[in-house]
Amino acid sequence: MIIATNVNKRFGKLQALDNVSLNCNKGQTIALIGPNGSGKTTFIKCLLGMVIPDSGFITVNNKNISHDWHYRKQIGYMPQMSRFPENMTIEQVIDMVKDIRSDANESMDEELPEAFGLKALYGKRMRTLSGGTRQKVSACLAFLFNPDILILDEPTAGLDPVSSEILKEKIISEKSKGKLTLITSHVLSDLDDLVTEVVYMQDGKLRFHSPLTKLQKETGEEKLNKVIARIMQNQ
């Protein structure tokens, strides 16, 4: 579904993305991991057209995404730091995005607001919300339109254990519907039951991309954090 070919991006002196090529298919759940500043978020922003690559191209469903916007209908995005118009209420923000995004009477996925108990907070203004609640609003917006591709940048950061479990359940249920999910996280234990593939990035380069089962076999470890630790030691 997503094919990135030789994507390069430079911010001043920093080579944020160095010839990144990646192939993602339907039904996969991909963990995008790497140290801080390795280019994970930049890559995700390139996928969304928020950052424009210097060279290389990205296709989503066989369509080049440069200066296109239709493809974003198929993407649900949850940013790392969600920023919202501060003096709107939760309900107004959700209604606004619905109003702007939906063409016809698409079926909305309102499961998450229910599960998070957000409806009780609908009248609150965004500036009064805690970091975790903002994160919940952001998650709800990502799942709202039943997108085929989910891009989640540190989804569990700031969420309490209960909400974090709810979100994980949701991701697993979406995965069973054959959606493509891209997740970045530093809490590898959160990713354990979710991911099928691992992409490791460092210094803007894509180090490896392989199925989790293969990595488990190679390293002889079961848990994702041990697998990654073993690989990093061997390098």
Place this chain on the structure above:
Amino acid sequence: MKKIIKYILLDILRNKIIIAYTLLLMVISMSLFLLEDNASKAMLGLLNITIIIVPLVSIIFCTIYMYNASEFIELLIAQPIRRTKLLTGVYLGLVASLFIATLIGIGIPVFIYSPDTSGFTLLFTAIALSTVFASLALLSAVMTRDKAKGIGLALLLWFYFSFIYDGLVLMILFQFADYPMEKTMLALSMLNPIDLGRILLLLQLDISAMMGFTGALFRDFFGSSQGIIFAAGNIILWMILPALLAINKFKNKDL
């Protein structure tokens, strides 16, 4: 795009600055009309308000609003909307709010006390200058990532068009005093929307006689329908060009 304009407009009307600005314009123009027994004297006072305060408030307000709307823009940029549409929507929302403020703040007093050609020229000039400076604000906000720099640039632009430009024109005029400068003056006035507005208004107020030979030339040019069309076209260019440049820059901006 209509939806974006709607949300921006709602957001601006909810914040009280634009209402305070409307009231300020209203109070100033009302008191000018009430203090002067001669309506055209009051118009002259209003002219100065239009030339100085309206551009200043529109450029500063729009620049600050653009930075405050960065969350709104970031939220929507990941949604299926064309980038150009998003920024055009924000621009038109800003212009619409300033339009309403000027229409109420200056329009109502003018309509009550001086509903003639010069009054409507004043209203038209105020609205046109608001739009031109909103367009310049859009450009300065898109060009600089840093809020302080952006507002500084906006202030500098206002200062340039209000004062520095006139100084430069005067300097040129004195340096080339021995040459016929009338055509050049006409051309130079086109390069500054504030000057253009001022000349149009002064001609309407029938005090161009005090401007000497150049005034007669302006009268000759701007008095004709051809000149009016030319000036209007020029001011529309001033509204559109900076905004277009900003939208074009925004298309390739990393967020």
